Amino acid sequence: MFFTRVLERISSTWRLAILQGVLLAGSMALCVTMASWALRGDLDTIARAVVLDDLGEYSVLYNRAGLPGLSEVFTAGKHEDDQGVRITTPDGNVLLESIPAAAADFAWPAQAPASLQSGGIFLVTLKHVASPHQLLAGCQLLNDGNALWFGRTNAEDKAYEEHIRRNLWLAGLGALGLALLPLWWFGHQVLRPVHEMMRSMQTLAEGRTDIVMAAPNAVPELRAFAVAYNRGLARIRSLTEELQSANDFLAHELRTPLARIRGNLEKFHDSTDNPAAHDAAARGLDEIDRATQLIHTILTIRAGENEALKLHLEPVGLLDLLRQLHDLYLPAADQRALKLSLMAHREIVLSLDRQRITQAIANLLDNALAYTPEGGGVEIALEVSGAAVRVIVRDTGPGLLEDELETIWQRNARGSAACSQSPGLGLGLSLVRAIAIAHCGSAGCANRSGGGAEFWLELPM
Amino acid sequence: MKILLVEDDPELARQVDSLMEAAGHACHGCSRGMDGLRSLADREFDLLVLDAGLPDMDGFDLVARIRAAGHRQPVLFLTARDSVTDRVRGLGAGGDDYLTKPFAAEELLARVEALHRRASKLSAPSPKNIGRWSLDPTLRRLYAGDEVVDLQPREWTLLEVLMQNEGRVLTKKFLLEKAWDIHFDPGTNVVDAMLCRLRRKIDSPQAASHIETVRGKGYVFHARP
Numbered sequence: 144m145f146f147t148r149v150l151e152r153i154s155s156t157w158r159l160a161i162l163q164g165v166l167l168a169g170s171m172a173l174c175v176t177m178a179s180w181a182l183r184g185d186l187d188t189i190a191r192a193v194v195l196d197d198l199g200e201y202s203v204l205y206n207r208a209g210l211p212g213l214s215e216v217f218t219a220g221k222h223e224d225d226q227g228v229r230i231t232t233p234d235g236n237v238l239l240e241s242i243p244a245a246a247a248d249f250a251w252p253a254q255a256p257a258s259l260q261s262g263g264i265f266l267v268t269l270k271h272v273a274s275p276h277q278l279l280a281g282c283q284l285l286n287d288g289n290a291l292w293f294g295r296t297n298a299e300d301k302a303y304e305e306h307i308r309r310n311l312w313l314a315g316l317g318a319l320g321l322a323l324l325p326l327w328w329f330g331h332q333v334l335r336p337v338h339e340m341m342r343s344m345q346t347l348a349e350g351r352t353d354i355v356m357a358a359p360n361a362v363p364e365l366r367a368f369a370v371a372y373n374r375g376l377a378r379i380r381s382l383t384e385e386l387q388s389a390n391d392f393l394a395h396e397l398r399t400p401l402a403r404i405r406g407n408l409e410k411f412h413d414s415t416d417n418p419a420a421h422d423a424a425a426r427g428l429d430e431i432d433r434a435t436q437l438i439h440t441i442l443t444i445r446a447g448e449n450e451a452l453k454l455h456l457e458p459v460g461l462l463d464l465l466r467q468l469h470d471l472y473l474p475a476a477d478q479r480a481l482k483l484s485l486m487a488h489r490e491i492v493l494s495l496d497r498q499r500i501t502q503a504i505a506n507l508l509d510n511a512l513a514y515t516p517e518g519g520g521v522e523i524a525l526e527v528s529g530a531a532v533r534v535i536v537r538d539t540g541p542g543l544l545e546d547e548l549e550t551i552w553q554r555n556a557r558g559s560a561a562c563s564q565s566p567g568l569g570l571g572l573s574l575v576r577a578i579a580i581a582h583c584g585s586a587g588c589a590n591r592s593g594g595g596a597e598f599w600l601e602l603p604m
Numbered sequence: 605m606k607i608l609l610v611e612d613d614p615e616l617a618r619q620v621d622s623l624m625e626a627a628g629h630a631c632h633g634c635s636r637g638m639d640g641l642r643s644l645a646d647r648e649f650d651l652l653v654l655d656a657g658l659p660d661m662d663g664f665d666l667v668a669r670i671r672a673a674g675h676r677q678p679v680l681f682l683t684a685r686d687s688v689t690d691r692v693r694g695l696g697a698g699g700d701d702y703l704t705k706p707f708a709a710e711e712l713l714a715r716v717e718a719l720h721r722r723a724s725k726l727s728a729p730s731p732k733n734i735g736r737w738s739l740d741p742t743l744r745r746l747y748a749g750d751e752v753v754d755l756q757p758r759e760w761t762l763l764e765v766l767m768q769n770e771g772r773v774l775t776k777k778f779l780l781e782k783a784w785d786i787h788f789d790p791g792t793n794v795v796d797a798m799l800c801r802l803r804r805k806i807d808s809p810q811a812a813s814h815i816e817t818v819r820g821k822g823y824v825f826h827a828r829p
Contacts, residue, residue, distance in 0.1 A: 426820065471758075498786070
């Protein structure tokens with residue numbers, strides 16, 4: 144569990160480096176072990192040959208020149224200090240012993256084994272009392288019945304082995320350095336372009352479609368990916384532009400005829416003395432204004448849903464904006480005997496479209512005021528949670544049914560508390576959500592534990 | 605006032621023309637941007653009313669060319685688009701005010717006259733004394749005789765706008781924009797509620813209200829004695 148969690152946090156470069164390091168270290172260890180093993184076998188064979196060779200030479204010399212001759216030759220010879228020679232009598236007395244310090248401290252046998260025949264050779268490996276070194280000793284019976292001993296330590300062999308082992312490890316380190324070169328290549332040509340692509344994806348997620356993904360030094364696969372991605376972006380861009388111009392066109396085509404009708408109706412309203420006609424014209428003017436507002440709302444929702452809403456971003460103080468909204472709705476709340484309060488203390492400045500955010504919060508307030516019965520309360524709150532800020536409108540109204548919590552955000556949906564007399568097409572909340580989405584935020588609602596509902600607009604800081 | 609109207613919709617052009625004539629202004633209309641530029645070169649105008657979407661050029665481009673040619677008259681845009689970005693673009697291009705279609709006739713007149721007053725440095729038709737009311741714009745106070753009427757800042761702004769346009773019916777939209785800088789319909793009749801509060805402060809119980817609601821059109825201020 145812990146391991147998986149740690150593994151998830153390791154970047155791909157480190158994963159690759161660790162994997163390569165482990166693999167290379169493993170194969171190096173295998174190489175060194177195999178090489179040492181083979182070398183030790185070869186050195187053992189050579190050591191036996193040296194011991195047998197020298198035993199043969201010295202026994203011939205002893206048989207011809209006797210003990211003084213052997214002693215003379217052995218001392219005169221430039222023997223390495225890891226070789227020793229001795230002569231023992233059958234009953235174990237030492238006649239000659241020439242053992243350098245390096246070959247000392249080995250438990251030489253006192254006498255030749257009884258089973259040893261004349262001309263036969265007895266080989267034995269002796270352990271040092273303290274060091275891990277070994278001594279290979281050979282024993283041959285001489286013509287006079289005495290025994291010739293010749294021994295050689297493996298100190299020199301060990302030094303060879305160590306030397307080769309060290310050089311092999313050095314070669315391994317060099318190979319590891321070379322093996323990391325692909326890692327550099329991976330970082331430079333694969334990972335860096337991937338990071339750049341990730342950044343442009345984030346920009347896209349923030350709602351900007353005017354980006355182009357570039358991967359000039361990347362591998363061909365990533366370049367192909369960038370090309371395909373850019374093609375997709377271009378398509379989104381052209382669709383967005385098409386939608387925006389279609390919206391503008393539709394708005395124009397509907398508003399201009401409404402303007403013509405309104406002008407004439409207003410003229411009629413002002414000119415007629417007939418009270419019924421006057422009243423009818425006034426109703427007509429009201430309806431035209433509502434239709435105009437409806438066009439505006441539908442187009443805003445449509446544009447917001449398709450991320451084609453043109454925002455005019457500027458630094459906006461949310462506390463200041465909420466105070467103004469509180470001021471704006473206070474007289475209307477008083478008229479309905481509702482207590483409208485503002486629970487916000489700290490100013491938070493964000494880059495927002497002031498009009499649209501005001502409109503979204505105004506919609507929430509409008510709903511809260513419409514659904515809260517007389518004597519109730521509506522509270523506007525500003526709360527910071529993590530990297531987001533929430534504008535919350537709480538009411539003491541009837542609340543929402545469980546299955547309404549999501550459906551009321553859909554277009555033309557109205558909650559169960561809406562009565563058929565109250566005006567509205569159920570577009571308000573989808574407008575709130577469209578504006579929230581256009582600001583990379585969200586909108587939601589919940590029932591309050593003490594009764595009533597709360598609606599919020601969440602904006603990223 | 606001499607007004608140049610560049611509007612390609614003939615019916616709307618006719619309506620604006622008759623509205624201006626009735627209000628005592630001379631209105632010269634044309635339907636294309638190029639014709640507008642030519643008329644400007646030939647004749648004197650005090651103010652321009654431009655449609656933002658003309659057949660031969662964008663109204664925003666037209667105003668840029670008008671400014672480039674050295675004409676300094678105030679420009680009011682009439683437009684069928686109402687997004688804030690467009691409003692900002694229109695004002696940024698050199699426009700002075702912005703009105704979305706459909707619009708109320710008297711709102712157009714109010715805006716045109718306010719622009720003209722601003723351009724010719726005329727003060728508003730003295731809002732200082734209307735009927736028994738006197739306004740002190742620097743202290744932002746309202747006096748009824750010698751008595752100070754206690755008004756909140758927003759109520760004051762609202763009353764100032766109403767008094768400046770005495771006798772003219774102002775739409776809810778216009779009042780929201782001038783008093784709250786709000787360019788959308790906030791639903792609940794907030795303007796109505798605010799005006800009710802204002803009426804309680806300035807009206808006398810027996811007399812007719814100073815602020816009249818005109819069904820289908822808006823609100824009008826009457827300076828009654």
